Amino acid sequence: MLPADPGVRELARSIYRSVAGAPIYSPHGHVDAAIIAENRPFGNPAELLITPDHYVTRLIHAHGVGLDQLGVRNPAADPREIWRIFCAHWQVFAGTVVRYWFESELSEVFGINVQPSAETADDIYDQLAQKLAQPDFRPRELFDRFNIAVLATTDDPAADLSAHRLLADDPDFSGAVVPTFRADRYMSPDVTGWPGFLDELASASGIDTGSYRGLVDALRNRRAYFQEHGATATDSGMADAYAVPISDAEAERIHRAGLAGTVTPAESAAYRRNLLYQLAAMAAEDGLVMQLHADVLRNYDQASFDKYGPDTGHDLPGPATFTAGLRQVLNDFGRSETFRLVLFTTDETAFSQQIAPLAGFYPSVYVGAPWWFIDTPAAIGRFRASATDSAGFGKTSGFIDDTRAYCSIPARHDMSRRLDAGFLAGLVATHQLGEDEAHEIAGDLAGRVPVNTFRLEKYL
Amino acid sequence: MLPADPGVRELARSIYRSVAGAPIYSPHGHVDAAIIAENRPFGNPAELLITPDHYVTRLIHAHGVGLDQLGVRNPAADPREIWRIFCAHWQVFAGTVVRYWFESELSEVFGINVQPSAETADDIYDQLAQKLAQPDFRPRELFDRFNIAVLATTDDPAADLSAHRLLADDPDFSGAVVPTFRADRYMSPDVTGWPGFLDELASASGIDTGSYRGLVDALRNRRAYFQEHGATATDSGMADAYAVPISDAEAERIHRAGLAGTVTPAESAAYRRNLLYQLAAMAAEDGLVMQLHADVLRNYDQASFDKYGPDTGHDLPGPATFTAGLRQVLNDFGRSETFRLVLFTTDETAFSQQIAPLAGFYPSVYVGAPWWFIDTPAAIGRFRASATDSAGFGKTSGFIDDTRAYCSIPARHDMSRRLDAGFLAGLVATHQLGEDEAHEIAGDLAGRVPVNTFRLEKYL
């Protein structure tokens, strides 16, 4: 994964080595805190490595295998059979980042260096199953072995965060597992089940969410609760980046229409965009770092959504809308010391055209690491080349693994460190940076940069 | 054309050598089957290499030479004079892919290694004219020498395909020349001459095309006819990728308006988008692979169009619309085993943002090779780097030459093989792929991949 040119490679390797063993800061991801808290052994290899990982299942699906055959919403599927299907399709991952992560994971975490194939499937399955039964392969033991300093989870505002509290109170657990506040399901009144979500939030907060003002108050209340439980950030995953305030009266009117089930798509979008603005306003007050993952078209395939639910591989990138969408937010809070906004995109043209230009002016804006579809070696290289030259390293977020796949965390961070080392070595080789500086920046990118961006100073 | 780094280059050369001599599968192009069937000697060098190739004429035009001076719609132009103009402008092609193809063609096909210039123009012209008069340089002899396994042509649904039949029935011709069904001129009722086109189709199919339903039936009928004559694919070149069904009644109404000459642009677009959907529906029935070349603005310069007609160098790329435009088609047929859709774009941002994400989920979707304006070495490199990492190699189409320039076919495929070898060698050098695998994938990309994508199995 280091550059091919021998001279640059040598330097890149030296830079990489200096950060290879540094603790992992994972400020954004989707591992369930309960897994760590309860520390039960992982299940079978398919349940751990295949079925929940839509990076893996979608590409096998693209070669004609039904998601049910891979265990998605299908508890009756035989895990060994799932594993065999995966191994028989190993070649479809050639050239993809999934293959790289998987190989690293098998080798580094499980000590398995056999290449998956129809022939080797059972053998690898058996080896994995055997390892997973060992105490060393339980979540907490792996947490230590992975050298994770901070792991941020993603949590609903109604969550009680009991697993986080349990871990924080556990004298035997020295790591940090912090929650992240993600209010997506409350944002759009036309989403199926919205009134019920409001009820759950009312229960959690003790605040009546029957009105728009009540919902805003309840969200503010839960943000405080999350902060008390270690949260330093929120996340929003939105169809677009527009954050546009509307009047309270108009918001109340749409709120009522949502409860009555008579809301139009246009009203719902206006409500969501207003609420995104309100979340920014709250962030400017309480200092929770606002992450924005925008411009993804969710659940593109209706039949697959009906059968398998969300997050099953058919969410698709859309064009970035940050500059146009965030103008009001940035005019109002972009120069505030409290407010911090990290922008994530799947539209890589946005790095040079929107995100780096915004982060290169507004103190509050940070360039989020490449996300989904562009979280690959080549795309990360393009990101560095197109964001650094105008925004520098210090306004980038540091690496985010954004993963459900717990065992892939070290492989992902390691890949990022190698790529950063290669990029820095290239700057040194072309006399754009001194060698000492390159070493220092590599260390920052693995530590100080994400810590600063996500206000994790107390874990440094 | 191989990578500059000596280590990577060595490996790339070894990979390239293993596929350099493989048969050529050309599943999409614009050579006239009659040229092969009749096997008459080619005309003069200008008529063969300059006048019909808008890659060549447009750039000379950009330096101030009228298209008529290059023979476009000007049979009175002296071919030697055209050739002299071309040679005198040789430097304007420096750094372009046209220059690379031309050099390869002159050298590999004609054995001419003199660099074109005002001084060498007559000498090269005479050498070419002499070769073209020799039996070895007739179309069929070149077909064998080029080692073409399958050549797909592009044909109007009303075509009788007699040249294809003649070739298929000829015991002395061992290659395969297969037709491709391209119904573009029937799609938009506001195009000049549309009623006459319908009449031609009615004659060919024996089905009355005076109604929308009749047109659909006639197209279905001719698809079957094409399949009987060896076709495995269709092609559509559209202003955008929207494929949106409308009611039959509405389609009939617009059809009548088209015949009456009263159709509005909006109605015509709705009609076209509906018909594109219907073509997809037919493809899901009959299994003809659907190629979609979308989002090109045709005939941008009205005066040039009036004087020289279409395909004269002023068609321009537009932004890709696949994800938004194809949702209904993919929801309805994207998981069908029969349906297959190959997406071609001139908007390279679409590879990582639209096409690879779609092909990485839908079994029916394949990533078309870079097309027009991005069919160059650098752009092909960017394509591999941005499509492979999420969709892998197996969901890409294989190389398509898309050319009218018969003699440039070997140069174009050879370039592709070199570039793929270089890309694969880069993956090996950065430890993302094994060397054995790289060799195997290179072979697949030249053979099994296009054969599979275009359902050409019987020619493998």
Added chain:
Amino acid sequence: MLPADPGVRELARSIYRSVAGAPIYSPHGHVDAAIIAENRPFGNPAELLITPDHYVTRLIHAHGVGLDQLGVRNPAADPREIWRIFCAHWQVFAGTVVRYWFESELSEVFGINVQPSAETADDIYDQLAQKLAQPDFRPRELFDRFNIAVLATTDDPAADLSAHRLLADDPDFSGAVVPTFRADRYMSPDVTGWPGFLDELASASGIDTGSYRGLVDALRNRRAYFQEHGATATDSGMADAYAVPISDAEAERIHRAGLAGTVTPAESAAYRRNLLYQLAAMAAEDGLVMQLHADVLRNYDQASFDKYGPDTGHDLPGPATFTAGLRQVLNDFGRSETFRLVLFTTDETAFSQQIAPLAGFYPSVYVGAPWWFIDTPAAIGRFRASATDSAGFGKTSGFIDDTRAYCSIPARHDMSRRLDAGFLAGLVATHQLGEDEAHEIAGDLAGRVPVNTFRLEKYL
């Protein structure tokens, strides 16, 4: 800044050396002609190098420093203190092009090789201040030392161009400083102060600008005045590239509304787009090369604009609109020998999708060098790779420094020459170009290409 691969680097260095000392053609920039004409010593280091350069100030601002602390609209700020802030923030520029230019400038122009930091700030300041007081560091002496052949300034149509005249008449000044006609402030009737701008233009031209027709006549009159004073080009910086004629009656109506202060944004945009078309029509008559810098959203942050004015770092890139916006202009003038149009963008997707395709057909269209946000080494490499392969070198504009920072001119052109040498060496290494040709093209890119594009033949 040359390529890292040793073989390519060697060749690149050889190419670079052959052009390193060539005279500088700077056909587009923002240095004030009066600075050269008056030849007064520069002020203090902060006033020269920090405060007016929004590339520098915006990134420090992005790290939390107020623009007033950097002297923007704050004459009371202590220059030494500004300089200290800059030096203390030196690391924020790591990996950016600003750092490269600054280092080159300090080293090559001022002979200072100390790295800026909080510790070295005062020392560097003192060294700089001492140099700036020396006669060798006055503007004209630097002009000679920089080996500038032509420097184009940017000027308002109402300007009397006295500094340009003074320089032209000065027998002791052998360089050329030519004006560029930039009519932006007259284009949009809804801009604050528009009636007053019209009055200034009326005074300068002696033509009543109370009507639309009067404005057009006044602009035509001043274009002639600029040509008499050596101008060969105009420039327009527009919110989009649309140039769409409207009727004279409609234009007169909007003109009156503009004077009355009752114009709507939509009317103002229509007026501007019409006037851009009229400027193109004038260019097709008088032969002034038309530069178009389009699709930038100006003054994004209202509070910063109110406090600090325009050009203070919060102008942002927008999506390119050339193909759609310029159709009428190109249909009418694109094949004219007199008309010439150079297109500049901050949207790099436009190179392969819009600008190179247009320049590869229309004789009048040239590909402008990458502008703002994409005027960095990596982005310039991407530009060459995506524009050259379809449009060649001869339809590119040559390098444009576009700078207010006089002392950075040599560093910017030197960077461009190094990057071009590297790109050309890469083409040679991959056998796409001969070595002799590469040397020749490098020379052309530094000289003949900008001279030809901007009609500067008399200065060659």
